[in-house]
Amino acid sequence: MLRLSLHRLLSVSPRGGGSCIMQSVRGVQTPPKLQGKVALVTASTDGIGLAIAQKLAQDGARVLISSRKQQNVDKAVRELKEQGLDVEGTVCHVGRSEDRERLVNTAVQKFGGVDILVSNAAVNPFFGNILDSTDEVWDKILDINVKAAFLLVKLVVPKMQERGGGSIVIVSSVAGFTPFPALGPYSVSKTALLGLSKALAPELSPLNIRVNCLAPGLIRTKFSSALWQNKSSLDQLTTALGISRIGEPEECAGVVSFLCSPEASYITGETVVVAGGGHSRL
């Protein structure tokens, strides 16, 4: 019952949750924490990316939505605009250099620059023993999950410099700390992202750009549906957690908004784990 109410609260409130609003601190109205900021979120037409895009916009950012399929982009943009949020959309398959360039150029054309990048796209084309994974599997996973994230960072850094700084959040996973069974190559790619953020943070801090990671645990999305649609496998995965239930995409979104905001101005090279208390360190 409690679980059901929490799920309703989490899924209904943000999805229905209206336009960005002034925040009140001790009765004094303050602007939303991301007001004036422009955010790019990859893979943001569904799941965790969509929840992040929505939260950044609710917190005052102008957000560019993107994913591979035009109809998904159109739908997500329509939904968020109906909530009064300031969003636009463009197609971006993160593995294609022309799409990555169009993403950044569209943000500049429509919103005047880039302050925030959330690199959220990932694929997993392989389940099984790691020794059975092929050359092609590794190429695809590393190209999309790791290389594309880096190449996008490289594209946005000059744009952030023009605005005096910025914030980057890379979506990793708790699988980056402890590989998930049967998801070896995917897990290794998520470990690489933890390393990527550590390598980028000191180089970008003189440019006033912070780089952090989000490491979700099991979150209810299409991507993870094979793990939670079957009740016995879900129970097995969640009983070991401190909070014994699956997480919701909206439970990842506030953390990302915080990391992108001035409230996190002294945080870089860090990973925030949103995993219901599951084991989460290397």
Ligand SMILES: NC(=O)c1ccc[n+]([C@@H]2O[C@H](COP(=O)([O-])OP(=O)(O)OC[C@H]3O[C@@H](n4cnc5c(N)ncnc54)[C@H](OP(=O)(O)O)[C@@H]3O)[C@@H](O)[C@H]2O)c1
């Ligand atoms: N769900 C979990 O339990 C979980 C746990 C840990 C980490 N994560 C991470 O969280 C991130 C988001 O996953 P999710 O669970 O939210 O997935 P999801 O709900 O299945 O959403 C996937 C999104 O990615 C887009 N997409 C897929 N391939 C893309 C590509 N090559 N380029 C651009 N967009 C692409 C999809 O739209 P199109 O089909 O239109 O492209 C869709 O918007 C991933 O990095 C994943 O590794 C998820």
